[in-house]
Amino acid sequence: xxxxQERTYWNNIDENYKNYPKLTSNTDCDVxxxxxxxxxxxxxxxxxxxxxxxxxxxxSKIGQGSTLLSSGILKPYFDKSINDLSKLIGENHAERAFxxxxxxxxxxxxxxxxxxxxxxxxxxxxxxxxxxxxRFCHAILKTAASKGALIYENTSxxxxxxxPDKIRVNAxxxxxxxxxxxxxxxxxxxxxxxxxxVKYRPSVTIVTNKLDKVDGAAQKCMCFKPNDLYYNIRVxxxxxxxxxxxxxxxxxxxxxxxxxxxxxxMFPDIKNITADYIWKCSYPETKDSLPYIGTYxxxxxxxxxxxxxxxxxxxxxxGAQIIKDLILYESNPDAEIFSFNR
Numbered sequence: 001x002x003x004x005q006e007r008t009y010w011n012n013i014d015e016n017y018k019n020y021p022k023l024t025s026n027t028d029c030d031v032x033x034x035x036x037x038x039x040x041x042x043x044x045x046x047x048x049x050x051x052x053x054x055x056x057x058x059x060s061k062i063g064q065g066s067t068l069l070s071s072g073i074l075k076p077y078f079d080k081s082i083n084d085l086s087k088l089i090g091e092n093h094a095e096r097a098f099x100x101x102x103x104x105x106x107x108x109x110x111x112x113x114x115x116x117x118x119x120x121x122x123x124x125x126x127x128x129x130x131x132x133x134x135r136f137c138h139a140i141l142k143t144a145a146s147k148g149a150l151i152y153e154n155t156s157x158x159x160x161x162x163x164p165d166k167i168r169v170n171a172x173x174x175x176x177x178x179x180x181x182x183x184x185x186x187x188x189x190x191x192x193x194x195x196x197x198v199k200y201r202p203s204v205t206i207v208t209n210k211l212d213k214v215d216g217a218a219q220k221c222m223c224f225k226p227n228d229l230y231y232n233i234r235v236x237x238x239x240x241x242x243x244x245x246x247x248x249x250x251x252x253x254x255x256x257x258x259x260x261x262x263x264x265x266m267f268p269d270i271k272n273i274t275a276d277y278i279w280k281c282s283y284p285e286t287k288d289s290l291p292y293i294g295t296y297x298x299x300x301x302x303x304x305x306x307x308x309x310x311x312x313x314x315x316x317x318x319g320a321q322i323i324k325d326l327i328l329y330e331s332n333p334d335a336e337i338f339s340f341n342r
Contacts, residue, residue, distance in 0.1 A: 008068040009207040009277040010134035013237055017138045020062060023155040023174050029055045031327065032169050032178045034157050035185030036062040038070070038137050039307045042320040043182050045111070045140045048147035050324060055176055056141070056149060057169075059156040059185075063137035066186065069281045070313060071205065071232045071244045072120070073221055074108065074129040076101045079289040079310030088288045093337045097290060100334065104317040105129045111317070112136075115143045120237070128221045130234055133313070157181075157188075167301060180327055182303045186284060189306055192299060193340070197292060198284035198308055203246040204254040207277035208263070211239045211270055226266060229253070233266075240276070241267075246283070254280070284308045293319040293338035294326065303327065304340075 033044045036058025047054045077098060078085060085094040108129070112121050117139040120132035141151055152171075160181060161168045169176040183189035190198065214235050221234045230247035243259050256275045263273050286292070291312035293305050303326060305319040306312065312319075318334070325332035336342065 007277045008279050009236070009242070010068055010070070010072070010132060011064065012277070014132065014135050014138075017063075017134070018142065020058075020151045020153040023057065023152040023171050023176070026174050026176070027055065027150070028177045029053045029150070030178060031055070031180045031182060032057065032157075032167075032176050033182045033184060034189070035065075035183065036060075036137070036141075036151070036153065037065050037067040037184065037307075038063075038133055038313055039184035039186075039305045039316040039319065040182075041137045041141045041144070042316050043184055043305050043323055044144045044149050044151070046320040046324045047182075047327070048144040048149040050328060051148075052324075052327065054144070054149045055178070056144075056151045057155040057157060057171060057176075058151075058153050059188075061153050062141060062151070063134045066281075066307075067133050067137050069203075069205065069279060069283075070133040071234060071242055072131050072133050072236075073223065073232050073234055074105050074131065074314040075223060075311050076105060076127040076314075077311065079285075085288060085290075089290070089337065089342055096334060097337055100318050100337075101311060101314055102127065104314050107317040107321075108136075111140060115139060122220070124221045126221075128223070130221055132237075162300070180301050180303065182305060182323055182327075184305045184307075186306050186308055189304055190284070192302075193296065194298070195340075197340070198286055200282040201246065201249060201285050202251045202254050202280065203244060203283050204256065204259065204278070204280050205242065205244040206256050206259050206275040207236055208241045208243075208260075209272070209274045209276050211241070211273070214239050214241060214270065226262065229258075229262070231262070233263075241270075241273075285310070288342075290338055290342075291315050291319060292340055293322050294335045294340065296340050 030053040033056040119136040232244040286309040289310035
């Protein structure tokens with residue numbers, strides 16, 4: 001995502017998180033995971049569970065990229081309806097994709113239960129789920145590290161070279177020799193893809209001041225279109241409201257003041273709404289609203305778990321399982337749905 005961060009929310013309320021070292025020596029492993037956001041963390045988690053020697057590298061800090069821009073809402077659907085999606089990828093694949101949204105939410109819930117972490121996870125009555133994405137990212141990487149995964153911050157993949165039966169990942173003064181690479185950082189990974197598979201669209205998110213009450217927000221999570229904009233709205237820690245607006249190419253109409261005015265109209269019983277946190281970004285939208293997961297023909301032994309599209313973050317958990325299956329068994333029954341060849 002291309003980002004303008006005035007002041008993001010999740011990293012300001014989650015302060016006691018672990019800092020990881022920079023790569024300071026050459027090393028070997030089975031798999032290098034590139035990207036320390038939710039997709040990278042989940043991929044590393046699943047690979048480490050299956051005893052694959054895994055190294056994750058992140059060019060800045062864990063959870064500091066697109067993870068910070070997340071609403072923390074996991075949706076059980078895509079931006080396109082099942083009928084519209086059926087016209088693009090077929091009825092069977094469309095129905096399966098929607099079922100996998102629900103499965104992925106269940107998988108995230110099960111992960112948190114297994115590692116005995118909360119991370120603000122909560123299912124709503126309409127099958128959505130809420131979580132703290134930054135805390136979640138750190139929690140599952142802590143578990144992956146306990147299983148032997150190595151995690152390096154401030155370590156960039158500058159290039160990679162093929163050799164017989166291995167790949168050399170060049171990361172500045174040092175390198176990592178591996179068998180497979182998994183790319184999960186969307187913006188940098190897209191530079192490797194020859195085709196134009198995304199369109200960037202603007203979005204603005206605010207988190208309000210602490211409110212006396214949020215009773216007017218009848219549900220803890222709402223995703224709907226009350227006017228010309230789409231909104232993702234949820235209750236956040238400390239009686240705050242997080243509101244994310246998108247759905248137009250007109251950046252001039254996406255302002256914090258516009259969002260505040262809309263919130264006042266939606267919730268007239270809530271008084272004195274202001275914005276304590278504001279951030280803008282350009283998010284990648286795919287032609288069918290599905291993420292891209294799997295292999296790419298011109299890059300052997302490279303895999304992609306790219307949380308793109310209208311619900312890529314939710315599907316990152318199942319995407320990580322697809323990647324694990326492709327690496328271990330060279331197949332997954334659902335890989336075709338999210339492939340680059342669809």
